[in-house]
Amino acid sequence: MSHKRIPKRRAAMAAGGVVALGAAAVLLPSANAFQDGGSSDDAAAPRTLKAADAPDLASRLAGLLGDAFAGSYYDADEQRLVVNVVPGDDDQVIVRAEKAGAQVREVDNTMGELRDGARTLKSRATIPGTSWAIDPRTNKILVTADSTVTGAEWDRLESTVQGLGTGMATLKQSPGTFKTFASGGDAIFGGGARCSLGFNVTAGDGAPAFLTAGHCGVADDQWSEAQDGPPTATVDQAVFPGEGDFALVRYDDPATQAPSEVDLGDQAVPIVRAAEATVGQQVFRMGSTTGLADGQVLGLDATVNYPEGTVTGLIQTNVCAEPGDSGGPLFTQDGLAVGLTSGGSGDCTVGGETFFQPVTTALEAVGATLGDGTGAGAGQAGDGGAGAADQAGEENAGGADADGGGTGQAGEDAGGDTGAGADGDGVGGPDDAGDPGDTGDLGDGTGAGAAAGSGPTG
Numbered sequence: 001m002s003h004k005r006i007p008k009r010r011a012a013m014a015a016g017g018v019v020a021l022g023a024a025a026v027l028l029p030s031a032n033a034f035q036d037g038g039s040s041d042d043a044a045a046p047r048t049l050k051a052a053d054a055p056d057l058a059s060r061l062a063g064l065l066g067d068a069f070a071g072s073y074y075d076a077d078e079q080r081l082v083v084n085v086v087p088g089d090d091d092q093v094i095v096r097a098e099k100a101g102a103q104v105r106e107v108d109n110t111m112g113e114l115r116d117g118a119r120t121l122k123s124r125a126t127i128p129g130t131s132w133a134i135d136p137r138t139n140k141i142l143v144t145a146d147s148t149v150t151g152a153e154w155d156r157l158e159s160t161v162q163g164l165g166t167g168m169a170t171l172k173q174s175p176g177t178f179k180t181f182a183s184g185g186d187a188i189f190g191g192g193a194r195c196s197l198g199f200n201v202t203a204g205d206g207a208p209a210f211l212t213a214g215h216c217g218v219a220d221d222q223w224s225e226a227q228d229g230p231p232t233a234t235v236d237q238a239v240f241p242g243e244g245d246f247a248l249v250r251y252d253d254p255a256t257q258a259p260s261e262v263d264l265g266d267q268a269v270p271i272v273r274a275a276e277a278t279v280g281q282q283v284f285r286m287g288s289t290t291g292l293a294d295g296q297v298l299g300l301d302a303t304v305n306y307p308e309g310t311v312t313g314l315i316q317t318n319v320c321a322e323p324g325d326s327g328g329p330l331f332t333q334d335g336l337a338v339g340l341t342s343g344g345s346g347d348c349t350v351g352g353e354t355f356f357q358p359v360t361t362a363l364e365a366v367g368a369t370l371g372d373g374t375g376a377g378a379g380q381a382g383d384g385g386a387g388a389a390d391q392a393g394e395e396n397a398g399g400a401d402a403d404g405g406g407t408g409q410a411g412e413d414a415g416g417d418t419g420a421g422a423d424g425d426g427v428g429g430p431d432d433a434g435d436p437g438d439t440g441d442l443g444d445g446t447g448a449g450a451a452a453g454s455g456p457t458g
Helices: 028-032 051-068 093-099 111-124 151-163 359-366
Strands: 069-075 080-085 103-106 130-135 140-145 169-173 188-190 193-195 199-202 208-212 222-224 231-239 246-251 261-263 268-270 282-287 291-306 309-317 329-331 336-344 354-358
Touching: 051 069, 051 080, 051 093, 069 111, 080 093, 093 103, 111 130, 111 140, 111 151, 111 291, 130 309, 140 151, 151 169, 199 359, 208 231, 208 359, 231 359, 246 359, 282 336, 291 336, 309 336, 336 359, 354 359
Parallel strands: 080 103, 140 169
Antiparallel strands: 069 080, 130 140, 130 291, 188 193, 188 222, 199 208, 208 246, 222 231, 231 246, 261 268, 282 291, 282 329, 291 309, 309 354, 329 336, 336 354
């Protein structure tokens, strides 16, 4: 699992725990490559800034510009924050935004109009298998329907989108099915379900705990570190469905050391603080089924209509995930905790949409702080601290040989060895729901492929 407590094996991930490094870790060593070349806020030209600094500037601009603010996103190529404005009668809006250091773009739809459109979708088109989020890059609402939305339901959704008016929303259909990513197998176990540990935290009373997905928390009260192993943690709070998908799970042993880090198998990425996501930001996800994957944030405040119910306030990304990855951490190359894996469509072979619970919202709701309260990651304040890439860099970047050989060691858990991986063409995963076995081979080095023997989604 990612973010394990001490003592535990460092490579407790399923056999695919580091396989995606061939695609993703080449980006992780660039944590310090961003130049904070920004000058003072008095500069009129757009300033370059780290992705980690973009949310703070976006928040300041939202307050500074008021109703003229129509969203923002991070341009990774230019290392700039792009802010959308609808100037109206205020001819100083653009000047103020530029003076703050943003690149300004005039758009047609105000944030208020886009939010009204989202409310209309909620009232008229809350259909299982649909989602929507505001996309500042297009200045529209991105509406997605999975493959189950057909016939009269598709007609209803399409009519609702058209009724919002020209230029307000786009509608696309995903070939997959929206579902939560919990399944039977390896990692953390409860009630026959398998999920991934997200981030270690300190509960309000100082007790060690961790965050995971809410749909995992409602599946069972007690969770173990090995299939059929003794319980090691108990659910304290869980939200799903509704206004989020998160759970606080307390370690049963109050002496548990819960380091603030993401375990990549044979390395650990230190997590220094929690942060808001920014559209356009590069992010990394770790999960017990598929290991490490990366992608971009596509939308914020997303609404997803799962079969179990509607969940609001999520982050939409194009980072792949599969059953068993639920609850796993979404983080940045600078070691910022961003989200917890909720669900989506597709897999790590064909891709798809994946949604995440914002960590900042979860921490506030459960009254916890990030980390163990003694070192990096304690609390949410700070300037970013040590770069995560220093810990997860060059060594793992070559983890997969060109011919698919190389690493894939899984190590031993308290309950036995991890299962055999899917040989030859993809991610090593559990063999037959956690039966003891050898570690898997790395396939062709792409990190593609589902875990062998993964159970039905929960």
